[in-house]
Amino acid sequence: MKYMLIFAGEHEGGEEKMAEVMAGVDTWWGKYSHSGAIVGGERLQPPSRATTVRLGGAAPTIVDGPFAETKESIGGFAIVDVPDLDAALEMVKSWPGSPAVEIRPVWED
Amino acid sequence: MGGATEAVLGEVFREEAGRVTASLMRRYGNFELAEDCTQEACVEALRSWPVRGIPTRPGAWLRRVAERRALDRLRRDQRFAAKVRVMPFPAPESGDDRLRLMFACCHPALSRDAQVALTLRTVAGLTTAQIASAFLISEASVAQRITRAKRKIVDAAIPFRMPAAADLEDRVAEVLAVLYLMFNEGYLASRWEVAHDSSLAEDATWLAGLVVHVLPTQAELLGLLALFKFQLARVRARFAADGSLVLLADQDRSLWDQEGIREASELLEQAATLDRPGPYQFQAAIASCHALAESWSATDWPLMVRLYDRLLQVQPSPVVRLNRAVALWHVAGAEVALSETDDLVPDLQRYHLLHSTRAELLRELGREDEAQAAWAQALALTLNPAERRHIRARAARI
Known part of the structure; x- marks a missing residue:
């Protein structure tokens, strides 16, 4: 079963704290890549560098910023392939990065 | 039919x-x-x-x-x-299949409402209409809740198996919360038209017994089942012939089911031997203290206050503090108890039992005008017909 883990929100604290968090993320990512659970994923640049294109109107409009202004912005994602939701939850409980993670099942047909 | x-x-x-x-x-x-x-x-x-x-x-x-x-x-x-x-x-492991079903229905990835509806429907075999009438919501919204939850179980691959050992306690706690909610809905019945229909409480007790059968060494689970059994043992004495509510203080204790009380006491003792105290066991101990007292006045109030103190340590809620204040009334007098409830007014403004408790205390202190005002507030906050009758009767008996 494939899920997308969506990492959201930012850590508080200075550079030192940030380095510590990144080191933890590297270890975590290494562990689950090695086990075969992580099949893809990336860290994203901040939403201030995002561009959104709205296609609902007569012509596409281009807007500076993310598609939704939320308190918890998306900082990265991983695609994981694990037996079930409990296995995904188990992984996510030890995630050392962002303060929130959404687990979204991927359509598989 | x-x-x-x-x-x-x-x-x-x-x-x-x-x-x-x-x-x-x-x-x-x-x-x-x-x-x-x-x-x-x-x-x-x-x-x-x-x-x-x-x-x-x-x-x-x-x-x-x-x-x-x-x-x-x-x-x-x-x-x-x-x-x-x-x-x-995976091939079946040890334990009852229905318990695995219950763990799937009470999975923390489902909302509490969905957990309750799904457990009643799938494990206890209630119809959508029965669930709707028990919780005073429309049949359509129960059906929708169940359909969404079923889809999520399938599409998000919520597993049908016993939780991992490391998660067992958390997952059992999830089941306990669902059963507790179910029981209280049946026992206290906020639904106004059937104040004394206890079938939902019996369903919850039956389900708790099912879980205990497979997991006999979870202390809080034993505590919860004991609590249910203590409450159900008193069910026949809770309502007078005219349907009005009879308070614990006034109940005919010869109507209490002694066999049920004995079963509940054994469960609670069994829980105590496991040495893992928790809120359900303290609540059961409090219920046991009532169940074993020969009369209201013979109740061991100092013990009651101590049990509430223990419960407050693990579950610091204003409702528990209100109940403690009632016990304290019998130990330290109405003045002390009333000043305890003063602090609770901001939190429990909308809770009718706060106002009726304060009314009783104010009456004992001879402050009848304030007592009447408190009864009026209590009356405005409950729809349950038995409780309304009770409040009116207390307010009138000057």
């Missing part, structure tokens, strides 16, 4: 529906298929049994019909069949 037949069917479904769903679940590994086909079998039973009589082995009958439905459906829908085949579930 007569009410008697319906009651028998209800009993059979409660006993069998969860088993049938669990066995289909194990065979086909698809929650939605298992649940739908069991429901269809129950509907067919409701049509057929009142006419032809209840079969000698109702469980086997339901299983056969549900199996046939499942096979029909798989034959009809090849795409669905393919999906079922790619979702094999």
